[in-house]
Amino acid sequence: MTEFPQNPSTVYYFGTCLSDMIYPEAGLAGIRLLQREGVDVIYPKGQSCCGQPAYNSGFPDEARAVALAQVKAFSGSNAPIVVPSGSCAGMMRIHYPLLFEHEPEYFKVKRFSERIFELTSFLRHSLNPTYTDKGPPITLTWHSSCHARREMGCTEDSKALLRQLSNVTLVELENEHECCGFGGTFSVKRPEISAAMVKDKVRDIQGTGASAYITGDCGCMMNISGHMESGKRPISGHHIAEFILERIHG
Amino acid sequence: MDKPKTYNFAREAAKALADTQLRDNLRFATQSLRQKRLAVFDDPDETEALREIGSRIKARGLTHLPRLLEELEDRCWENGIVVHWAETTEEANRIVLSIMEAHGAKKAVKGKSMVSEEMHFNAFMEARGKQALETDLGEFIIQLNNEPPSHIIVPAIHKNRKQIGKIFADKIPDTTYTEDTDILLATARRILREHYRTADIGISGVNFAVAETGTLCLVENEGNGRMCTTVPPVHVALMGLEKVVAKLEDVPPLYRLLCGSATGQRITTYFNMIKGPRKKGEKDGPKEVHLVILDNGRSRMLADPQLRKVLRCIRCGTCLNHCPVYTRIGGHAYGSTYPGPIGEILMPQLDGLDTKGELASASSLCNACSEVCPVKIPIPELIRRMRNESYLKKGTGVIPGHGAKRNAVEWIVWKGWRYSQTVPALNWLMLKTLAITGRVLPRVGPLKAWTRVRTKPVFAKESLKQLTRQEGIRHE
Numbered sequence: 241m242t243e244f245p246q247n248p249s250t251v252y253y254f255g256t257c258l259s260d261m262i263y264p265e266a267g268l269a270g271i272r273l274l275q276r277e278g279v280d281v282i283y284p285k286g287q288s289c290c291g292q293p294a295y296n297s298g299f300p301d302e303a304r305a306v307a308l309a310q311v312k313a314f315s316g317s318n319a320p321i322v323v324p325s326g327s328c329a330g331m332m333r334i335h336y337p338l339l340f341e342h343e344p345e346y347f348k349v350k351r352f353s354e355r356i357f358e359l360t361s362f363l364r365h366s367l368n369p370t371y372t373d374k375g376p377p378i379t380l381t382w383h384s385s386c387h388a389r390r391e392m393g394c395t396e397d398s399k400a401l402l403r404q405l406s407n408v409t410l411v412e413l414e415n416e417h418e419c420c421g422f423g424g425t426f427s428v429k430r431p432e433i434s435a436a437m438v439k440d441k442v443r444d445i446q447g448t449g450a451s452a453y454i455t456g457d458c459g460c461m462m463n464i465s466g467h468m469e470s471g472k473r474p475i476s477g478h479h480i481a482e483f484i485l486e487r488i489h490g
Numbered sequence: 491m492d493k494p495k496t497y498n499f500a501r502e503a504a505k506a507l508a509d510t511q512l513r514d515n516l517r518f519a520t521q522s523l524r525q526k527r528l529a530v531f532d533d534p535d536e537t538e539a540l541r542e543i544g545s546r547i548k549a550r551g552l553t554h555l556p557r558l559l560e561e562l563e564d565r566c567w568e569n570g571i572v573v574h575w576a577e578t579t580e581e582a583n584r585i586v587l588s589i590m591e592a593h594g595a596k597k598a599v600k601g602k603s604m605v606s607e608e609m610h611f612n613a614f615m616e617a618r619g620k621q622a623l624e625t626d627l628g629e630f631i632i633q634l635n636n637e638p639p640s641h642i643i644v645p646a647i648h649k650n651r652k653q654i655g656k657i658f659a660d661k662i663p664d665t666t667y668t669e670d671t672d673i674l675l676a677t678a679r680r681i682l683r684e685h686y687r688t689a690d691i692g693i694s695g696v697n698f699a700v701a702e703t704g705t706l707c708l709v710e711n712e713g714n715g716r717m718c719t720t721v722p723p724v725h726v727a728l729m730g731l732e733k734v735v736a737k738l739e740d741v742p743p744l745y746r747l748l749c750g751s752a753t754g755q756r757i758t759t760y761f762n763m764i765k766g767p768r769k770k771g772e773k774d775g776p777k778e779v780h781l782v783i784l785d786n787g788r789s790r791m792l793a794d795p796q797l798r799k800v801l802r803c804i805r806c807g808t809c810l811n812h813c814p815v816y817t818r819i820g821g822h823a824y825g826s827t828y829p830g831p832i833g834e835i836l837m838p839q840l841d842g843l844d845t846k847g848e849l850a851s852a853s854s855l856c857n858a859c860s861e862v863c864p865v866k867i868p869i870p871e872l873i874r875r876m877r878n879e880s881y882l883k884k885g886t887g888v889i890p891g892h893g894a895k896r897n898a899v900e901w902i903v904w905k906g907w908r909y910s911q912t913v914p915a916l917n918w919l920m921l922k923t924l925a926i927t928g929r930v931l932p933r934v935g936p937l938k939a940w941t942r943v944r945t946k947p948v949f950a951k952e953s954l955k956q957l958t959r960q961e962g963i964r965h966e
Contacts, residue, residue, distance in 0.1 A: 255955075260955060282965075298881050309911065419856035421854060423856065425936075433819065
């Protein structure tokens, strides 16, 4: 079990490369949710990517170089590092120690990895926020990224935060356990299989009757919403941080 | 098993994806297998504990493998089982052929054996005028239709009842079309019974070989395994060398894991423990029992601490049932003896990364397989290893055919990516460039693949780095 620091005064924020390039508002929303609980948030400007694209594609040397750049960027103090993505958090918390298993930097990297927390789990277990829903009634479904579910185990924390929103009806998604077909470079290296997977995921989301789906991972969102938009489907996708922030501000 | 001359995974996968009947059959069958598994493994804590035990039994077996194999050999000889060693599949086939020839045997009945598939046993025997008849119902069906199995446990998983009825009507003389499974079963049974009675030799696989007692354990549901190993005068068991376990007490946890994972059963209908030929005064059983222990690259896997983990596999097939790729394309698209996630990490090692390296790309690394693997093989970790070895410089890898995908374009792309993610000024430049040109990027390469079913990603005008600075978030 992960041990969560209780009411920390300062945290670091790792925004993820996707939020830097494509979804900066989602990244910023995560910072706002942390600040709302009275936490001082530091955004190290030397940060970039967790290294997962290279790691998963068979280029561990490149992944290690990028990983070490993150370790360096966050070396100012031992404050917890909060990540608004189950997948990037899983890479940094679980895979970094494996990636450096036979490297001299192992212990340094391992200490860094132990400071990594996924945003919704950190909010729930370290800060225990109370949210008052100011938005209109809405029916939603939740899409869990595979690494949020199977590596960080943060799916229940994300849902627990959403359930605090009184006007939100959360409908369970059929085949929720199943991958949306993103898989980083998988989506472009095996486009035919990835397409079949995202089509099924969108069909299941449509089947819930929800008007929006929420997720904690920008990669899945780019994939699912990208396919929905190409078919002009009227279901919007939102990162959980951005969605919660919007609802509590009304 | 027919291997297409120029195997192209992308083409085979696309063909399978377009087959709506296949998609329906697979979805229905794999969902049912997943539900059955979950009904047996309904206590997560107990399941986790059992998987931990299973993985450690197999890991310990592999640590002591050379000694255990010698112990197994000694005990088997003491029990009257003739032990043969085969380094290659060709050698294994020749050993069985020589046993058949020594007995003037023409017809072999076979219980289900993935090692025999690995050996392309049936094709080898048929080319030499011998009959090799599958008796497992699923194998029987696809042999009628001249197809290889599409699943490790459920070889005809890609066929539904109607398709099977049609195969029977087309291929078995004097059979009319029916969808009635009882009638289909009775037909298969009638044919198989005659074959058992007249076969010269019986072939089987081995699920667990116990070193301390020289016992060969065979797990099955149809009784065909028992028939093949007891009715013909000669029984030849085929095993990969990783099947050995140290003790008899190692078997129950592995057996429970295998049944639960493979078919969602607490126990199979038949569990055979074979300890030698018919003894003096006994009225049944084969007069001779042989055991062929096959290496086929396994000792090379054993030598590498990471690749060794593949050898824990007990061939339950549950990783196939849980894989979002396998459940959509089925087994044939992999063009390999072992399909699905386990195939992705086993086939490149058996056949070489140059011919089967593509299989390692058939995964989104969603971890569904490693979540259910009864012996906790870290399949995604090994898929990454396959991918990594595909790009290694010749002579720096372990797996045959490593470096097959090494190319200048990808090398440059990843080097460029590395510098854009490690040098802050270059990262800033990349973000700026994407913000300006991102919307007008031409649809070529990866973007072309992406936009086949998706809109182009919209790059933000201002990165999170800029946004946080504007919003006064403390930078460091």
